[in-house]
Amino acid sequence: MRTVFGVFGDPIAHSRSPNMHNAAFLELGMECTYHAFRVSPDNLKDALLGAKAMGFGGVNLTVPLKQEALGIVDADPLAKSIGAVNTIDFKHGMKGYNTDGLGAKRTLEEKGVKIDGSNVLIVGAGGAARAIAFQFAKDGASITIANRTEKKAIDLATDVSSVGLASGCGLENLKELIHGSDILVNCTTQGMHPNTERTIATSEYMHSELTVFDIVYNPLETRLLKEAKKAGAKAVSGEMMLVHQGAEAFRIWTGVEPPVDVMKRAVLEGL
Numbered sequence: 001m002r003t004v005f006g007v008f009g010d011p012i013a014h015s016r017s018p019n020m021h022n023a024a025f026l027e028l029g030m031e032c033t034y035h036a037f038r039v040s041p042d043n044l045k046d047a048l049l050g051a052k053a054m055g056f057g058g059v060n061l062t063v064p065l066k067q068e069a070l071g072i073v074d075a076d077p078l079a080k081s082i083g084a085v086n087t088i089d090f091k092h093g094m095k096g097y098n099t100d101g102l103g104a105k106r107t108l109e110e111k112g113v114k115i116d117g118s119n120v121l122i123v124g125a126g127g128a129a130r131a132i133a134f135q136f137a138k139d140g141a142s143i144t145i146a147n148r149t150e151k152k153a154i155d156l157a158t159d160v161s162s163v164g165l166a167s168g169c170g171l172e173n174l175k176e177l178i179h180g181s182d183i184l185v186n187c188t189t190q191g192m193h194p195n196t197e198r199t200i201a202t203s204e205y206m207h208s209e210l211t212v213f214d215i216v217y218n219p220l221e222t223r224l225l226k227e228a229k230k231a232g233a234k235a236v237s238g239e240m241m242l243v244h245q246g247a248e249a250f251r252i253w254t255g256v257e258p259p260v261d262v263m264k265r266a267v268l269e270g271l
């Protein structure tokens with residue numbers, strides 16, 4: 001009998017996780033299958049208990065369930081500090097993890113970008129910014145969070161200060177902030193389809209030693225990444241964060257080394 005895995009969320013029809021994980025299971029000849037399930041926050045607890053009772057191997061959570069899960073599962077310290085769970089393992093009870101920040105870390109590491117000791121400027125202060133800020137601060141980076149709503153940046157920086165170095169501000173001095181940074185991460189929706197001409201910064205703001213990482217992957221090459229290339233900076237696109245957060249979940253569930261290239265191909269095919 002195949003072990004069932006899944007992603008819960010609402011909306012869920014466009015999730016790329018089933019493609020990605022099923023391709024990995026097929027590649028490794030594992031008797032497993034992965035499906036998408038539409039679950040509302042009100043039904044999350046019942047859905048998780050049902051999945052566990054039916055012998056699911058594990059589940060991923062996406063919008064709008066990641067925060068809700070904290071009150072239901074036994075979350076690890078990183079997921080607790082991020083305030084969101086995206087991976088649940090049923091092996092021992094119902095353990096919750098957050099692999100989003102780790103996905104971002106692996107994406108940069110794969111490109112030879114060092115996080116420890118670097119100055120990282122994160123633009124945006126939503127869920128993705130939160131996961132990346134906690135992970136990178138824990139990994140020894142000095143974090144600046146700049147956000148349109150300044151208070152959200154300051155509040156997030158205060159939280160992140162419990163694990164590392166972080167400060168928060170508005171978007172007024174973005175040019176100077178980028179000038180002093182090694183890594184710029186866009187965690188806003190700027191540049192996402194259909195607003196593909198929008199960007200948080202243009203090439204004049206950037207320098208050739210900079211790494212620009214855009215978590216937006218629709219389109220694959222955003223205006224921000226085009227600007228980065230124009231400035232001679234290193235441009236890193238967001239689809240690999242999706243792949244690596246999935247690969248980390250795969251590791252947690254199966255203990256098996258995930259076939260990252262196969263997972264990447266499956267994600268790109270779906271885009």
Ligand code: ATR
Nearest residue numbers: 124125126127128129147148149152187188189190
């Ligand atoms: P997620 O949880 O996926 O990170 P989110 O919580 O909706 O998404 O966060 C979106 C981020 O994009 C926020 O930081 C938002 O800024 P505000 O906190 O001021 O709303 C930022 N954002 C959205 N549109 C923006 C714009 N036009 N200019 C600058 N920042 C923008």
